[in-house]
Every structure is written in C-alpha cells, then in structure tokens.
Amino acid sequence: MLAVGVAGCASVSSSDWFPSIPGFSNVVTTSADRSALAQAQPTPSSLDDNCPSADIRQGASTLAIATKTQQATGSDLRYQLSITQLARQCALEGSEVMIRVGVQGRVIVGPAGAPNQVDVPLRYAVVREGVEPKTIVSKFRRIPVALPPGATNVAFTDIEEDLRFPMPGRTELEAYVVYIGFDAAGDRNQPPTKKAPPKKK
Numbered sequence: 001m002l003a004v005g006v007a008g009c010a011s012v013s014s015s016d017w018f019p020s021i022p023g024f025s026n027v028v029t030t031s032a033d034r035s036a037l038a039q040a041q042p043t044p045s046s047l048d049d050n051c052p053s054a055d056i057r058q059g060a061s062t063l064a065i066a067t068k069t070q071q072a073t074g075s076d077l078r079y080q081l082s083i084t085q086l087a088r089q090c091a092l093e094g095s096e097v098m099i100r101v102g103v104q105g106r107v108i109v110g111p112a113g114a115p116n117q118v119d120v121p122l123r124y125a126v127v128r129e130g131v132e133p134k135t136i137v138s139k140f141r142r143i144p145v146a147l148p149p150g151a152t153n154v155a156f157t158d159i160e161e162d163l164r165f166p167m168p169g170r171t172e173l174e175a176y177v178v179y180i181g182f183d184a185a186g187d188r189n190q191p192p193t194k195k196a197p198p199k200k201k
Contacts, residue, residue, distance in 0.1 A: 025051045025090045047097065051090035052126065052176040054101060056083055060123070060181025067112045077110030079147075081120055081182055088178060092167065099126070099163040103180055107145050108153045117146050123183035124160045128168075129175045136165045136176065140186045 025047045061083050066076040085104040090097060101124055107114070125138040145156045163178065 047090035047092060050173060051088060052099070052173070052178050054086045054088045054178040054180065056086070057123070057125070057179040057181030060183065063121070063182035063184060064110075065118075066110075075111045078112045079110050079114035079118060080108045081118075082106050082108065083180065083182075086180060093164070095167050096164050097167050097173075099178060101160045101163060101178055101180060102157065103159075104155065104157050106153050106155050107147060109147065109151065114147050116149075117144055119143065120145055120156055120158070121183050121186040122158060122160075123179075123181055123186065124163055125179045126163055126165055127177050127179055128172060129177055137163055139163060140183060142186065 063081040065078045065080070067078060068076055083103060083105040085102075087102040089100045092098075103122060105120070107118055107120070120143040122141050122143060123138065124141070126136040128134045128136055139160060141158065141160065143156060143158045145154060147154055167173075168176070
C-alpha cells in the first residue's frame with residue numbers, strides 16, 4: 001500500500017490567503033451546509049450566503065508517486081501529496097460570479113526518496129450537480145514545490161484567483177459545487193495547440 005501518515009500539519013489562517021476585499025464574501029474554510037445554501041436568498045451585490053461550497057473531488061485527495069507503476073510497494077514510494085485545507089470567497093462582477101479558491105496541502109517524502117522539487121498537479125472545477133453533472137468551468141495548475149535536503153514533509157499553498165462563470169438562476173446556483181483535487185494527467189490530456197500555417201509571400 002502506498003500510503004503514509006501526515007505529520008506535523010500546520011495550518012495557515014485563511015485571512016492570510018484572502019485578505020478582506022470589498023465586494024467579496026466572507027472567507028469560508030469548511031464546506032457549506034447545502035440545506036442552508038438552498039434556503040438562502042441571493043442578493044444583487046453579495047454572495048455571503050450563496051457562495052458555492054468547496055469540496056475535494058472523490059478519489060483525488062491524495063496522490064502517490066512511486067519509482068515504478070506496476071506492483072509498487074511501500075518501499076517504492078518517492079512522495080505522496082495530500083490536501084489538508086480549503087478556503088473560498090465569492091464575488092459578483094456584473095453578471096458573472098467570480099470565485100477565489102485556496103488549497104493547503106503537504107508533500108510527504110517516501111522511503112525511496114523524493115527529488116529536490118516536485119510539481120503538484122491541481123484541478124479546480126465548478127460543477128453543477130444533478131442527474132447529469134455538468135462542468136461549468138475547469139482550470140489546471142502545476143505548482144512547483146521545493147524539498148530542502150533532509151526534509152520529510154513540506155507544506156504548500158495555492159490560490160486560484162479567478163474561477164468565473166455567468167450568474168445562473170437561484171435554483172441552479174444551489175447545485176453548484178467547487179471541486180478541487182490532484183490530477184496526475186492534467187494538461188497532458190489537452191490537445192496540442194495548432195500552429196498557424198505560414199503566410200505565403
């Protein structure tokens with residue numbers, strides 16, 4: 001089993017992530033109560049009570065990297081990534097909802113030893129839940145994290161500043177969820193950018 005415990009987890013204050021900014025909702029560091037969200041009344045200038053909840057995508061809270069991909073054991077583990085805390089803020093900008101999402105996690109060094117720097121692959125997505133879930137907006141980021149010599153675990157923090165989408169109706173907004181998780185494939189699955197044909201002289 002490729003799993004190691006999280007040791008020495010120190011959390012940062014969410015106010016350090018998201019300073020108070022006019023127009024933004026209060027910082028929320030735990031998943032919102034969905035039933036309370038359903039009863040909230042949207043207002044034209046604030047999303048304090050209507051900011052979609054943030055949650056870790058199922059199966060994407062940890063990511064283990066080993067020296068081999070087939071029949072790996074605990075001794076083959078190079079490092080493991082884990083998410084420890086989330087925070088988000090919402091704001092209305094005209095007819096659009098803008099969400100800032102903060103993620104705190106850790107890189108834990110395994111028995112096989114980790115490199116001096118690792119890339120943390122994070123996927124942010126706003127999804128409208130329902131019988132047929134629909135992805136509204138999705139962003140992928142690779143975060144470089146340095147591992148000093150002798151370190152056994154290192155914390156990392158990332159902030160996605162601008163997840164935005166058109167303001168939906170009240171019923172739809174109640175079903176929106178911001179999902180965060182590790183995405184090992186990430187941008188490798190995105191089609192290559194097509195090059196423009198050379199101009200004829």
